[in-house]
Amino acid sequence: MRCIGESWPMTKERAYFEAVALKQHGGLCPEHVPEVYHFDRTMSLIGMRYLEPPHIILRKGLIAGIEYPLLAEHMSEYMAKTLFCTSLLYRSTTEHKRAVVEFCGNVELCRLTEQVVFSDPYKVSEYNHWTSPYLDRDAETIREDYLLKIEVAELKSKFCERAQALIHGDLHTSSVMVTPDSTQVIDPEFAFYGPMGFDIGAFIGNLILAFFAQDGHAGQGNDRKSYKEWILKTIEDTWNLFHQKFTALWDEHKNGSGEAYLPAIYNNPELQKLIQEKYMKELLHDTLGFGAAKMIRRIVGVAHVEDFESIKEANIRADCERRALELGKTLLKRRREFVSISEVISAMKHIQS
């Protein structure tokens, strides 16, 4: 935890998992993962592609109000390829189990996620903080909300127990570097075999935070209205393009070595359609649940996001954060009621208005 300092040291081994994940994800999606030239495990040294200017951290771009017209296209491509190709939709169970074992060693960083995402925000913790006193009651409400706690426990179990695919593990908007033409995913030190929705949710959840922060960045001459529309469209496109690319990969490889749905049983157009609809519906619900957990923890947990932190006036910041918190709680508790991403967009607009 860089933000806590020396009292919370991190394992040196994280560089190993970062390097392995960069190589594996890079092999699957070289367009959006920087190349690793050299890794020295003893030195924990990664030699990799320099992401030259004008590449900047996506979060900085979102705060500055810069539109990235290819962002949804690129991120959906990255997520579809990396998640599909490391799952049992593409792999044999033998390959899968071997790969799972390799990343089980990354337990320290998984435990960090368990604590900061699924636990600390729901209890009194010395590390938690929020925009006080404005959100004092909101933070307390979260600790008292049984339904919220029950739902976050279900997600935590899924995070700890379900080895669905090799996920990035920390796919927020500071793990992505961008130019108008290029999108590069970095920092997969939290990578392990976990639920796909944790990655998709991290990315979409952080776009939602960026959306609700815009009112705090609006100034003279720029009300950020059209930028907010662009963020909404990017969220909607990210999921819809992901859905399209992921199911296209599935169709392409339905007679391959993936062992989840053997062709001898499932290769029938009507059945294939039903199977995919069920899978994608559950993946949307996971995405919304994990995304919501990631939003909540950024407002009342240990590590906050610059989107809100850079809003100087505490009362304005608190208003922005409270709206994000409201949506996060709704998504976490009622995610199964959402049948499409456009309903999420509607809920965002409703809260914003």
Next chain:
Amino acid sequence: MRCIGESWPMTKERAYFEAVALKQHGGLCPEHVPEVYHFDRTMSLIGMRYLEPPHIILRKGLIAGIEYPLLAEHMSEYMAKTLFCTSLLYRSTTEHKRAVVEFCGNVELCRLTEQVVFSDPYKVSEYNHWTSPYLDRDAETIREDYLLKIEVAELKSKFCERAQALIHGDLHTSSVMVTPDSTQVIDPEFAFYGPMGFDIGAFIGNLILAFFAQDGHAGQGNDRKSYKEWILKTIEDTWNLFHQKFTALWDEHKNGSGEAYLPAIYNNPELQKLIQEKYMKELLHDTLGFGAAKMIRRIVGVAHVEDFESIKEANIRADCERRALELGKTLLKRRREFVSISEVISAMKHIQS
């Protein structure tokens, strides 16, 4: 696959996993797991307690119509202790991940289960057989049932991806040796970290098969009516006692090192109750789903059970099997509608009558 012969060789390593599982489960429940005295990995040799006469294989006892008044008590004890204590309800995520890795090596036997339980019965396979011609149409119906295939795919994913606890992996009634006073669980060569419901379902599913086979064993002077009542009671008691013992262990250790539900978040009587109800409801549904898959595969898959095979008249055997198949299909497709084990008993009685 002993029943296929040399054309389907099994890994020598299975003895290693059997010995490790016997030791670990034996450490948690020594009353119902025979002691291992010596294991030689090179020789694949296990030196373990001799289960002296009158111990017999439970399945033989069920076919002979012998009542075991302590069976539900003992099996619920074994399952509650072994499953609870190897899950995140009792363990830290660090211990859990280390243990998961150890058993990932047992991939060959997991793959065998995937094939014979979750795949072969739902497709044309050279290994499948059934009581022909009586069940020809029934076997075909299974291969044409979209909903059944969708549901079995969900269970297969859970089996492959969800490391919930160290399960026995093959807990049918031939993996249990009994006397009226003693119940000993043997042969955990399929052990790995998987879904708890796979074990509970295997046991209950095989009791259900034993129940439907009774009409084939009824003879002059013994209509097996009271024995069938005893089996029904044993099924009901097994789940209800398991539920009671499992939640008692949970209550006892709720302030322990289990990381699924941290006391600082969940230690509140009302919330604890809600959490347990949700957990046990989902576990019942998993149990019924996996139990149903195990029943179906024993009737139209590669390996059958002596309960039915020992019924000489094919038409009588087919009638018994068809009833079991009917219940299996109902449980697999509609398991989420069952809220208690007594509803399963009612469904069994309804099909039987």
